[in-house]
Amino acid sequence: MADITAQLVEQVNTARTEGKSLNIVGRGSKAFYGRHADGRHARGEAIAVAAHQGIVSYQPQELVLTARAGTSLAEINAVLQEQGQMLSFEPPGFGADASIGGTLACNQSGPSRPWRGSVRDMVLGLRLINGNGEQLRFGGQVMKNVAGYDVSRLQAGAMGCLGIITEVSIKVMPRPAASLSLVSECDSAQRGIEIINRLSCRSLPLTGACWLQGKLYLRFAGAAAAVESAATGICRDYPGTSSLPADNRFWSQLREQQLEFFSGDSPLWRFSVGSSLSHLLPGADWLIDWGGAQRWLRSADHSLQSLNELVPAGRGEVCGFRHGDRSGEVFPPMAAPLQALHQRLKAAFDPARLFNPGRMYAWL
Amino acid sequence: MHTDGSSSTTSPTGAPGRAELAAIFSEFIDPAFVIADPETQRPYECDGLSMYCQQPLLVVLPETAAQVQRVLHICHQRHIPVVARGAGTGLSAGAMPHPDGVLLSLARLNRILEIDPEARTARLQPGVRNLSISEAAAPFGLYYAPDPSSQIACTIAGNVAENSGGVHCLKYGLTVHNVLGVELLTVAGESIRLGGEALDSAGFDLLALVNGSEGLLGVVTEITVKLLPAPAQARLVMAAFDTVQAAGNAVGAVIAQGIIPAGLEMMDRHAIVAAEAFCQAGYPTDANALLLCELDGSAEEVAEYALLVEQIFQQQGATSVRVSRDEAERALLWKGRKSAFPAVGRISPDYYCMDGTIPRGQLAYVLEEMEKMSQSYGLRVANVFHAGDGNLHPLILFDASVPGEFTRTEQFGAEILALCVKVGGCITGEHGVGVEKIRQMAVQFSDLELAQFHAIKAAFDPAGTLNPGKGVPLLKHCQEYRALGHGTEPNDRPTGNSAVRHR
Numbered sequence: 001m002a003d004i005t006a007q008l009v010e011q012v013n014t015a016r017t018e019g020k021s022l023n024i025v026g027r028g029s030k031a032f033y034g035r036h037a038d039g040r041h042a043r044g045e046a047i048a049v050a051a052h053q054g055i056v057s058y059q060p061q062e063l064v065l066t067a068r069a070g071t072s073l074a075e076i077n078a079v080l081q082e083q084g085q086m087l088s089f090e091p092p093g094f095g096a097d098a099s100i101g102g103t104l105a106c107n108q109s110g111p112s113r114p115w116r117g118s119v120r121d122m123v124l125g126l127r128l129i130n131g132n133g134e135q136l137r138f139g140g141q142v143m144k145n146v147a148g149y150d151v152s153r154l155q156a157g158a159m160g161c162l163g164i165i166t167e168v169s170i171k172v173m174p175r176p177a178a179s180l181s182l183v184s185e186c187d188s189a190q191r192g193i194e195i196i197n198r199l200s201c202r203s204l205p206l207t208g209a210c211w212l213q214g215k216l217y218l219r220f221a222g223a224a225a226a227v228e229s230a231a232t233g234i235c236r237d238y239p240g241t242s243s244l245p246a247d248n249r250f251w252s253q254l255r256e257q258q259l260e261f262f263s264g265d266s267p268l269w270r271f272s273v274g275s276s277l278s279h280l281l282p283g284a285d286w287l288i289d290w291g292g293a294q295r296w297l298r299s300a301d302h303s304l305q306s307l308n309e310l311v312p313a314g315r316g317e318v319c320g321f322r323h324g325d326r327s328g329e330v331f332p333p334m335a336a337p338l339q340a341l342h343q344r345l346k347a348a349f350d351p352a353r354l355f356n357p358g359r360m361y362a363w364l
Numbered sequence: 365m366h367t368d369g370s371s372s373t374t375s376p377t378g379a380p381g382r383a384e385l386a387a388i389f390s391e392f393i394d395p396a397f398v399i400a401d402p403e404t405q406r407p408y409e410c411d412g413l414s415m416y417c418q419q420p421l422l423v424v425l426p427e428t429a430a431q432v433q434r435v436l437h438i439c440h441q442r443h444i445p446v447v448a449r450g451a452g453t454g455l456s457a458g459a460m461p462h463p464d465g466v467l468l469s470l471a472r473l474n475r476i477l478e479i480d481p482e483a484r485t486a487r488l489q490p491g492v493r494n495l496s497i498s499e500a501a502a503p504f505g506l507y508y509a510p511d512p513s514s515q516i517a518c519t520i521a522g523n524v525a526e527n528s529g530g531v532h533c534l535k536y537g538l539t540v541h542n543v544l545g546v547e548l549l550t551v552a553g554e555s556i557r558l559g560g561e562a563l564d565s566a567g568f569d570l571l572a573l574v575n576g577s578e579g580l581l582g583v584v585t586e587i588t589v590k591l592l593p594a595p596a597q598a599r600l601v602m603a604a605f606d607t608v609q610a611a612g613n614a615v616g617a618v619i620a621q622g623i624i625p626a627g628l629e630m631m632d633r634h635a636i637v638a639a640e641a642f643c644q645a646g647y648p649t650d651a652n653a654l655l656l657c658e659l660d661g662s663a664e665e666v667a668e669y670a671l672l673v674e675q676i677f678q679q680q681g682a683t684s685v686r687v688s689r690d691e692a693e694r695a696l697l698w699k700g701r702k703s704a705f706p707a708v709g710r711i712s713p714d715y716y717c718m719d720g721t722i723p724r725g726q727l728a729y730v731l732e733e734m735e736k737m738s739q740s741y742g743l744r745v746a747n748v749f750h751a752g753d754g755n756l757h758p759l760i761l762f763d764a765s766v767p768g769e770f771t772r773t774e775q776f777g778a779e780i781l782a783l784c785v786k787v788g789g790c791i792t793g794e795h796g797v798g799v800e801k802i803r804q805m806a807v808q809f810s811d812l813e814l815a816q817f818h819a820i821k822a823a824f825d826p827a828g829t830l831n832p833g834k835g836v837p838l839l840k841h842c843q844e845y846r847a848l849g850h851g852t853e854p855n856d857r858p859t860g861n862s863a864v865r866h867r
Contacts, residue, residue, distance in 0.1 A: 061616040062723050062754075084622055107564060120569060121541050134812045142721040143753035144538065144793035146527050146576045147801070147808050148817050148836065153540065153572030157564065174622030197482050201505060203596045203662060225664035274561030276483040293563045314545070316562035331566035337554045341823065342568055348819035360567070 003068070004052045005127075005135065005166055011047050012164070012354065013133040021357050022047045024160040026070060026102030029094040033106055034159055034359045036326040044356065049101055052166060057141075060085055064124060064141045066169040069101025076100060080172055088116040088173040092255045101165045107157035110255035111208040111219070114200075114275070114291045116173070120156030127167040128155070131350030141169045160356045161364055162349040176221035180231050181208070181244040181251065186216040189286055190279040195238070196291045197276045204230045208251055211288040212261060217250060254289065257322075261287045261298070267324030269307055271295035273316030280310050300324070308332050331361060339363065380442060382421050385466070389424050392434055397425035397472070408467050411452040411459040412514070415716075415770065416799050420447070420461030425469045429489075429547070429585035432468065436583060437553035439466055445829045446551070448579045450491060450522030453514040455717060456798030458526065458578045458834055465832070468583065470521050476500050477586070484591045485544060485561060490521030490584050494528075497589065506591040509536035512794070513702060521584050527576030529794040531627040531701075532658075534752035536592065538794070540575035547586035548574060551825040561588060573820070578796050579831040581824040595660035598626065599670045600688040600697050603677035604651035608632060609728040611653035614680035615751045616724065618657065621676060623669050627658040628752030632731065635704050635746040635759070642707030645700035648684055655682075655751065656701055658694075704748045705759065712744070712761035716773050720784030721755045721793035733783055734758060741776045743769075755793035756784070778850065782807050797835050806842035807850060814839060 015022050023044030025031075053070040060083040067076060073087070074097050080086050090110025091103045098108070104126075109118040125139025128151070139145055139152035155165055186192045192211030199206060199218070205226050208219030218234065220227045235241045244250060253259045262268065271280075275292035285298040297307070307318040320330035334342070339361075346353070346364055358364070380388070386400045399405050400422055410417045421444070426432045439446045445465030452459055461467040474491035481504035486497055494515040497508040511530035512518055518528070523539045524546065536542070545559030548570075559571045574581055605611040611630055618625065631639065631647075631654045640647040647654060655677070659669045670687055677685050688694035700707075708715050722730050731747065738745045744761040758780055762773040781791040781804045791797070791804045805814065817836040821828065837845075 059723070059725070061619055062725060063619060064723075107569075114563060117537065117541060118564065120564070120572065121537065130816065134816075136810075136813045136816055138813065140788065140790050142723060142755075142789050142793070143534065144529055144721050144750070144755045145790040146794060146796055147790050147792050147805060148797070148813070149581075149820050150527070150540065150572050150576055151816070151820075154569055156569050156572065157566070158568050162568070174619070174624065177622065197484075201481065201484060201593050203593045205662065205665070222661070223665040223668045225668050226662040229662060229664045272562040272564050274483050274485070276480070277561075290563065314557070314560040316560065317565055319566055334567060335556070337550065338556050338558075338567070338570075341550075341556065341570070344823035345568060345570075345820065348823045349816070 002051055002053060005129070008047065008049070008052065008164055008166065009129055009133050009135065012129055012131070015045065015354050016131065016133065016352050020045050020354075022354050023359075024049060024105075024164055024356055026050060026099035026105070027072060027097055029096040029098040030102055030106050030108070032322050035330055035362065047164065049164065049166070050099065055079060056167065062141070063143075063172050064169060065172050066141060066167060067100050068167050069165045070099050072097045072099060073103065081175070084175050085172045086175045087122070087170070089113055089119050089122055090255055091119060092257065095256055095258065100168050100170070104156055104168055105158060105160045105165060111210065111251050111289060114293055115207050118156070119170075120153050122171045123152050123156065123168060124171055125169040126152045126155060126165055128163040128165055130163045131352055131354050135166075139169065143171065159360045161346055161360055163355060176207075178224040178227045179207075179219065179221040180227050181248055182218045182231060182234055182241050183244055184216045184218070184238050184241040185214065186211060187214050189282070189288060192216045192288060193276065193279055193292045200275065200291050206291070209291040210254060212259070217244075219251060259287070261285070261296070264298075265323045266298045266300050267320060268322040269297040269299065269302070269318055270321040271297065271311065271316060271318050273311060277311070277315050296321075304329060304332070329361060385422055385444070388438060389422070389435065393424060393426050393431055397427070399423035408449065408452070408461060408469065411449070411454040411457060413455050413457045413798070413800055416457035416460050418461045418463055420467040421464055423467045423469060425472050427472045429473065429549075432470070432473070432583060432585055433549055433553045433555065435466065435468060436549055436551065439829065440552045443827060443829060445832050446583075447831050448521070448525070448583045450519030450525070451493070451514075451517045453518040454522060454526060454796065454798065455719070456792070456796040456800040458796050458798035458831070460799055462832055465829075470519065470583075473585065479504065479591075481506065483561060484593075486589050486591055488520050488587045488589065490519060490587065492520050494518050494520060494523060501591050502594070505594050507594050508542065508589055509592050510539050510542055513705070520587050520589070524575055524584055524587060525577065525579045526794065526796045529750070529755065531629060531750065534628060534750070535624050535626045540572055542590045543571065543575060543587060544590055545588040546571065546574060546584045548582040548584055550582050551827070551830045556582070559588070576796070578798060578835045580821055580835050581830065583830075595626070597663045597666045598658055598660040598694065599666050600694045601657045601659070601670055601673045601677065601685065602697050603655045603657070603682040603685045604648040605653040605655070605682055606651070608653045608731050610681050611655050612724065612727040612751070614655060614677055614682065617676045617680055618673055621672060623659075623673065625657045625673070625752060626660040627656070628750075629656040629701050630654065630749040630751035631701065631704065632747040634744065635708065635748050638707040638711050638746060639700035639704050642710060643699050643703050645696050646686075647700050651683060656697060701748065708746050708759045708761065713763040713765065714761070716760040716762060716777060717795075718758045718760065718777050718780050719755070719792045719795040720781050720789055721753070722784050722787050722789035724751065724754045726787040726789070727751070730756065730783060730787060734780060737776055737779055741772055743773060743776055750793070753793075754789065778804060782850065799834055802834065802837045803841070803845045803850070805837050806845045811839050811842060814842060
C-alpha cells in the first residue's frame with residue numbers, strides 16, 4: 001500500500017519544464033501493445049505507476065471497489081473472491097500480472113465481454129493527473145452519475161494519452177452460483193458464427209462462445225437450474241456436444257492468450273466486428289471469440305490496410321495486436337475530421353504532448 | 365422566469381435577424397417547419413422542467429440529416445447558438461431554448477432504419493421514440509433495454525444526450541452501455557462516425573463522451589443500439605417494511621446473496637399512499653417502505669431467485685411479501701411505481717423532482733436528514749428510489765401560486781443535492797445538469813475539474829455555440845455560489861498543485 005501521487009505529479013511537472021515526454025508503465029504486462037516507435041523508446045522517460053498500489057475501499061454490498069492504478073489484478077481478484085464477487089469483464093493479466101490502471105487504459109476484457117460488459121462499461125470513476133500536473137477526479141463510486149462529461153470511460157482504450165490514471169472505482173458483480181462449459185464438433189467457422197449468433201438471440205445464461213480449429217466452445221453461468229437447463233437444451237439440439245471437465249482451463253487460457261493458437265511470433269491481428277459478419281478469409285488461421293465480435297487472425301501475409309479493407313464499412317475494424325512491424329501504424333486509419341478531433345482532445349488534456357506520444361498513433 | 369424572445373431583428377454579433385434567418389432555412393426546409401411566431405413556438409419554450417422557459421429566435425424541424433447538417437453549417441458561419449431537442453421530456457431544462465438561438469428539433473427524423481435480428485442491432489434516426497424500438501424488435505424476440513419512465517415519448521437521441529437510465533439499469537446498464545455507434549455532426553456540420561456494430565473501436569472512446577453530454581458536443585443524426593433477447597420470464601416480488609432502514613438492509617441482503625435483480629425499487633410512505641390512491645395496485649398503505657424486486661431470465665432462474673428473494677425479505681423483517689403470479693399481476697404492481705410521479709401530482713398543486721445518487725448504505729441517513737429539511741422548509745417530500753443503484757428521486761411538493769414557495773423549493777433541492785455529494789454520491793444520476801443543476805456542479809467538482817470540462821467542450825465546439833449556458837458552469841459563477849455558503853467539502857477530495865479548495 002503506497003500513495004505516490006505527489007511523486008507522480010512532480011515527475012509530470014519536471015518533464016513539462018524540461019520538455020521531455022513520458023512513457024507511462026503500470027506492471028508492464030502490455031508493453032507489446034500499441035506502437036513501438038519514437039516517443040516510447042527514443043524520447044519517453046518511463047514513469048512507473050506500479051508502486052502506486054493498494055485497494056482504497058471495497059464495499060461488497062455497494063458492488064464497488066476502488067483501487068490505486070498500480071494495484072494488480074491478482075490482488076483485486078483475491079479480495080473479491082473472498083466475498084463471492086468478481087470483475088465480470090474477466091480482464092487478462094497476459095501471463096504476468098496486469099494492473100487495474102493498465103487494464104482500463106488498454107480497455108482489455110476477457111471472453112465474457114459481450115454478455116457481461118467491458119472494463120469500460122464497469123468503470124464508475126477515477127482520479128487522473130493531466131498534462132498540467134493537475135489532480136482531477138471524475139465520476140465517483142455510485143452506479144449512476146451524469147454530472148459532467150464521462151471522462152472516466154474516455155480513458156478506456158486511450159492508452160494513457162490523456163493523462164496518468166491514479167485511481168479507479170469499478171463496479172463488481174457476484175460470482176455465478178454455477179458454471180458449465182460445452183464443446184461441440186463444428187468444422188466450418190461460418191457455421192460456428194451462425195450458431196453462436198442464433199444462440200445469442202435466445203434468453204440463455206451464455207458467458208462465453210468461441211470457435212477454434214473445428215470446435216465450438218460454449219460457457220454458461222448463473223443460477224444452477226438455469227445453467228443445467230441451457231446445457232441440456234444445447235446437447236439435445238446439437239448432437240455430439242459434450243461437457244468440458246469442471247476444472248478445464250480453456251477459458252482462462254483463451255483469456256491469457258496461452259492457447260497453442262497464440263504461440264509463435266507470427267503477426268496477431270484483432271478484428272473487432274459485428275458478431276454476425278460473415279467469415280472472412282476462409283482457410284486462414286482464425287480464432288473466433290466474443291460470440292463472433294472479436295476475431296483473431298495469425299498471418300504474416302497481410303497488411304493493416306488490406307485487412308481493414310476486408311471489413312465492410314460500419315461493421316468493424318482491424319488492429320495489429322501483437323508481433324509484426326510495430327514502427328508504422330498498428331491501429332486502423334481514421335477519417336480526417338475524427339483524427340483532428342483526437343488531436344484537439346489530446347491537447348485539451350495534455351497540451352505539451354507529454355504522455356505516451358506516438359504510442360497509439362504516430363500523429364497523437 | 366419567463367422571457368419572450370426579443371431579438372427579432374438584430375443581434376449584437378451582427379447575426380441575421382429572425383425573418384432573414386427564417387427565409388434562409390425556408391429555402392431547404394418546408395416553411396411550415398420553420399417557426400418564427402411566438403404563439404407557434406410556445407410548445408418549444410421549455411422541456412419537462414416547465415419552470416424554466418425561454419422563447420428562441422427560431423424553431424426549425426428538419427426532415428433529413430442533410431438538412432440538419434445545413435442548419436448547423438449556417439448557424440456556425442453566423443455564430444448563432446443551436447439547441448438540439450428530441451421530445452422535450454427532459455427534466456433539467458437541458459433543451460430550454462437560447463433567446464438568440466435556433467431550437468433544432470429532431471422529432472421529424474423518426475424512422476427506424478433497420479432492425480438486424482441476427483446481429484441484434486437497430487439502426488435509428490434520432491427522433492425515434494424509445495418504446496417504439498422495443499415494439500419493432502418484439503417480433504424477433506428482442507428488445508431495447510434502457511427504459512426511462514418517459515419511454516412512451518422520449519427519443520433515442522435525447523436518451524443519448526442524457527445517458528438515460530430507467531428501472532432496469534442495475535442489470536442491463538444505461539444508454540451508454542447499449543449504444544454501439546452514432547453518426548455525429550460537429551458544430552461546424554462535419555459528419556463523424558463513432559463506433560458502429562462492433563463492441564469497441566480504436567482511438568479515444570468518444571462514444572462514451574457523447575453519451576450524457578447534453579447536446580454540448582455535437583448533434584447525433586443516427587444511432588445504432590444493441591438489442592437483447594427478451595427474457596423468457598419475469599416475476600415481481602413486493603415487500604413491505606416498518607422502517608426504511610429495514611428495507612435498505614433487505615436490498616443489501618439481496619445483493620449479498622449474489623442476486624442482481626432486473627429492477628429493485630423502493631418507495632417511502634408518502635409515495636406509497638399517493639400511488640395506491642391513484643391506481644389501487646394493492647400496496648399496503650400502513651407500510652413505511654415498499655420494495656419492488658423484479659427477477660428475469662430463464663424460467664428456472666426466475667423460480668429459483670424469486671423463492672430466495674422472498675425468503676430474504678422475510679428474514680429481514682418484511683411485514684408482508686407478495687410474489688406476482690402472472691403478467692397481469694406483475695403489471696399492476698409496477699403500475700403504482702410507474703405512476704408515482706403523477707400520483708404525487710394529485711396530492712399537491714406542483715412537485716419538483718430531484719435526482720441525486722448516493723451509496724445505498726447511506727439511504728436511511730439521507731432520508732432522515734431530508735425529513736429534517738422538510739420540516740425546516742415547511743415543504744412535504746415524497747421519495748421514490750432506484751434502490752438497486754442508489755438513485756434517489758425526492759419529490760418536493762409545493763404550490764407555485766404561493767409567492768416565494770418555488771424559491772424555497774429550489775433551496776431545499778439544492779440542499780438535498782449537497783447532502784448527496786457529502787455522503788459520497790452525485791448531484792444527478794440520470795436527469796442531467798442542464799440549467800437546473802448548473803450551480804450545484806460547483807459542489808461536486810473543483811475549479812480544475814470544471815476547467816477540464818471546458819477544455820473538452822472547446823475541443824468539440826471552440827466558439828461555444830452548441831447548447832450554451834448548460835451543463836458546465838462558468839468558473840466565476842462557481843466561486844460566487846461557493847462564497848454564498850453552498851460549497852460542501854466532499855470526502856477525501858484531492859488537491860492539485862494549484863487547486864481551489866471548497867470551503
